[in-house]
Amino acid sequence: MSSISIPAKMKAILVPQHGGADVLQYTESQPQPKLSDGQVLVKNNFAGVNFIDTYFRTGLYPPPDGFPIILGQEAAGTVAKVAGSNPLGFKEGDRVVWIFRGAYAEYTAVPEDRVVKIPAELSDEHAVGGFLMGMTALSLVKEAYPVKKGDTVLVHAAAGGMGLLLCQILRDLDVTVIGTAGGPEKCALAKQNGATHVIDYKSSSGPSWVEQVLKLTDGKGVDCTFDGVGKDTWEGSLEVAKRKSKVVYFGNASGAVPPFNIAKLSAKNVSIMRSTLMNYIVTREELEDYATSVLDLIKVGKLNIRIHKTYPLKDAVEAHNDLEGRRTTGKLLLKI
Ligand SMILES: NC(=O)c1ccc[n+]([C@@H]2O[C@H](COP(=O)([O-])OP(=O)(O)OC[C@H]3O[C@@H](n4cnc5c(N)ncnc54)[C@H](OP(=O)(O)O)[C@@H]3O)[C@@H](O)[C@H]2O)c1
Structure with missing residues (x-):
């Protein structure tokens, strides 16, 4: 039984059709994702913006799950619910960073082998800012x-x-x-x-x-x-x-x-x-190897994560326009 209360509807950015940044639609009434066996539900705190998000938006890359698309391949947040066997031992409340699909949203159901705990020394911003x-x-x-x-x-x-x-x-x-x-x-x-x-x-x-x-x-x-x-x-x-x-x-x-x-x-x-x-992080071992290396480099100060700007989720249009307009230097985040 979950001790964290999860609302039926959530905030998200939807892409109903391919197009420019203005197709991005902010909603507060997106149904919660369904959690399948082997997944964890993450309450996202910050989502990373990556250039690949624009390729799915414009149609340069086909959307894997059809429309509407929820963009975003990585986020940092907190485990809100765990489903099924949970061999990696995630617990509600764990601070995690993940790489999958559907990050421009308050909650994402993520296969647990795509989720990594954030070391205590690292902020959510820096963990997701340097992750993917x-x-x-x-x-x-x-x-x-x-x-x-x-x-x-x-x-x-x-x-x-x-x-x-x-x-x-x-x-x-x-x-x-x-x-x-x-x-x-x-x-x-x-x-x-x-x-x-x-x-x-x-x-x-x-x-x-x-x-x-x-x-x-x-x-x-x-x-x-x-x-x-x-x-x-x-x-x-x-x-x-x-x-x-x-x-x-x-x-x-x-x-x-x-x-x-x-x-x-x-x-x-x-x-x-x-x-x-x-294609370099297909297995859990490969993901853990790369994730550990990069989080360690950030932790010891060998990799400085420059956050260009953190945009409120509802301003995802502005984030995409800035990125595609060559106006940014460093990482763009969305605060969920
Ligand atoms: N293969 C992978 O696994 C993988 C993973 C992550 C990222 N990437 C790729 O890495 C590249 C950089 O991604 P990023 O998110 O870090 O973006 P970014 O480099 O912060 O932004 C793109 C930069 O590309 C330059 N650019 C040159 N011509 C451009 C044009 N016509 N329109 C827009 N930008 C142009 C601009 O810098 P200047 O003004 O200095 O030219 C712009 O700031 C992207 O191609 C992305 O898809 C690939």
Whole structure:
């Protein structure tokens, strides 16, 4: 018998159809999610906003459960109810962070193997602020391209949520980091967070960012590029690839990388990959491994989580507009 009272209706942001940020609808009368065996009901405190939320909203990625969609892949909060066998031993009142679907809501039913306890030293904001993105950044440098000491690595959108974490992690791996960012303030922030060199790729004067990367590397190019910008940078990322190097595409901030002829890669024997966190955290062991690593890094102060802004849940439209309008640096949260 649950000691926590759970209302029949809850606050949520719904996406009734694909479209711009204005399709996001705030409601206070969404029915509670049904809890199945093996799930925990989490009362969310803060939801993380990620660029992928915009892809589900626009239809770039198809919604897995149809309409209306409740966006959001991660949140921090409190266990309100536990269902079924509960082999991981969650209890009502546990502070947790989770990665699944349906975070823009007061309550979410989450498979318990996607839920992790928050260490006592960490706030909910910092736990969710670095969770999905921190695990992604670690998966990129450990598995998508195992970074080696002495490498030169290019990070696009280096002052964004992902970019700032990648710069910090790469700095600690003793690599030369070249960060691109739009505008002088963003460039300065990327540098403060570990970029060795920064390039303002939005600047209309002077050499192009491709020319600048080649100059910085004596014409040789970089060992790896982490490219989450996509459409506007994918081709340049191949141009600055060193012979026998790798380009890791991991997102579509400017649009998707179009289909292209792989013969292009033979010019320098370049490898490419399209990486997604979800395929590195399929098993409970994999999730625990990445989650523990990232929460530990935040706890000991090796990963600084910059919260750009915390928006009230009902202002999710503004959060999406800011993110897509390139007006943000760091993590966006929704206060539920
Ligand atoms: N594969 C995965 O598992 C995974 C997981 C998490 C995130 N991601 C990807 O990582 C990338 C960054 O995500 P984030 O949430 O941290 O976002 P973000 O980097 O904070 O924001 C996106 C940034 O991309 C840059 N950008 C360049 N062209 C743009 C355009 N046309 N429209 C909007 N932004 C543009 C902007 O920075 P400048 O102004 O500096 O150019 C903008 O601030 C996204 O592609 C996301 O999908 C992938």
